[in-house]
Amino acid sequence: MIDARFGTDPRFGAILACVLLSSVAAPVIARAQAAPPARPVATAPAAPTPALAPAPRANAFSESVAALVNDDIISTYDLAMRMRLLMVTSGVQPTQESLPQIQRESLVSLIDERLQLQELRRVERDQKIDIVATDAEVNEELDGIAKSNNLTRDQFVGELSKQGVSPDSLRQQIRAQMSWQRWINGRYGSRLRVGEDQIKATQQRLAASAAKPQYQIAEVLIDANRTGGMPEAMRGATQLVAQLQQGAPFAAVARQFSSSPTAASGGDAGWVSQGEMAPEVDAALEQLRPGQLSQPIPVRDGVYILYLRDKRAGAGGLMVNLKQAALALPPGTSPQLEAAARDKLMALKTQITSCSNLEAEAAKVPGVVAGDLGEAQVADLAPQFKDAAETLAVGQVSDPIRTAAGLHLVAVCGKQITGEGVPDHDQIENRLYGQQISMVSRRYMRDLRNSATIETR
Known part of the structure; x- marks a missing residue:
């Protein structure tokens, strides 16, 4: 069970304020960059920036326990370093108003990381497999982060140190992120399936909202x-x-x-x-x-x-592929004949299960002519057909539509959006997969939190 009183000890808050608020006016690394880096963990400047006030180790203030996670200790020093890392990488400045949010987010992140690594080490013991990222893998990720900021790893770590951030805090964050992602993708990635029906439903929804x-x-x-x-x-x-x-x-x-x-x-x-x-x-x-x-x-x-x-x-033009089944009715046809023709087409509609059997079913009804209208932009359709093309889903058939030529059943056989920025099949699949894997990870973490013994001081 989690004690949610993160950082409520006023003495601890005063210690952090003394350590952190001295850096309010100093630029942070994230603020110095014009564009976000390719890597998701940390950012650094291409040139050195003025440093935050140096962060002392435990002998400069009384280091104590900030939280216990299944008897695993998170110290006040760990928390102070994570708060500094969060500020440097996010650009959020410590003020009397923002400090509680920074402290809370940092402590939640540390708790989640401890839970993740505890779970992964349990799985390693039980299943005799390697999951937790090695030092070499963490260094490789650090190399990538540094390179995206035009720095070597040593230069990047040096910049963090100048800002008062312990490199170990960043390494711990990277190790937990890499290891957890590896485990979630390995355990669940092959089980998750994004079906063609899901992709088509998304495409149809996008088309309908074009x-x-x-x-x-x-x-x-x-x-x-x-x-x-x-x-x-x-x-x-x-x-x-x-x-x-x-x-x-x-x-x-x-x-x-x-x-x-x-x-x-x-x-x-x-x-x-x-x-x-x-x-x-x-x-x-x-x-x-x-x-x-x-x-x-x-x-x-x-x-x-x-x-x-x-x-x-x-998002662009809406392209539709249509088929029709029609009865010729010249203008001036009596209401009785028009009503009879409408009933005939409504009866035919009940027999049409998809675009593939439209022509075959229409051929069974005397006087009805069926055909493929091809692909066209909705904007180019006759006004009578435009509403059906926009509102019907793929595979649906309209009620009889009256034109000067007669009565028509219109079937929508395909829809797609054209234009810049429209996601293609693979992009939609990747987006849906990412949503599923994210949901799995969040549920897993929720279960770990609920079953853990977490105490904050």
Whole structure:
């Protein structure tokens, strides 16, 4: 069971304030970069920046226990180093208002990492396999992070040290992230399946929303289950919005604080259509202008912070493939004859199960002519057909439609969006897979937290 009173000891808060608030005015590494790096863990400048005040080891202040995780100790020094690492890599500045949020997020991250490594070492013992990343693998990841910032590993670690961050804190974070991702992907990755029906359903949903507003967004999701409830999630999100408004880089904040699968890409969610996200999020997006940051948006399991990069009327043109079954009826046909023709087509509609059997079923009805209308942009269709093409799902058949030539049943045999930014089959598959693997990981962590003995001091 978790004691959720993270960092409530006033003496401990005073110690951290003395150590951390001396660095309020100093630039941090994440603030010095113009664009987010390719790696998700940490960032560094291409040239040295003024350092934070040096962080003393335990002999400079009384080191004590910040938390116990199944009897595994997290010290106040561990927590202070993680708080510094979070500030340096996210650009969030320590103030009297933001310090509790920084402390809480740092402690939650350390607790999660301890739980992950404890679970992985248990699996290693039970199954006689190697999961936890080795020192060589951690160094290789550090090399990649440093290279993305035009530094060697030694230079990168030196920059962190100048900012008062222990390299061991970063190494622990990297080791836990790499190992946990390896375990989740290895255990569940091959079991998860993104079916063609899921991909087609997503394509159809995107096609149906092609005419709706489209938003290019970046997101931060604060998971209420992870932070200890909605009130804490709202408080944390409010503090993050204040820091973002003061200049903290959105991508760096997303990497450190967001629980969304997009965290690894700096919160970049790409283009989304109206209706794809929660109604509360849609309502907020409607009020934003490109370049604006939202206020915290509470949803069912957490709180969103959104940055609207751009907005457009639609993702592109909507292309449809249609077939029809028609009865010729010239203008001036009596209402009785038209009603009889309508009944005949409605009876035919019940026999059409898909586009593949439309022609065969139509051939059984005297006077009905069937044919493939081919592929066309919805915008180019006759007004009578346009509504059916936009609203019907693939495989559905319209009710009889009256035109000057007669009555028509129209079947939608295919839909696709054309235009820039439209995700293709593989992109949709990867997005759905990422959502599934993220959900598995979050549920796994929830179960570990619920079964653990976690005590904070």
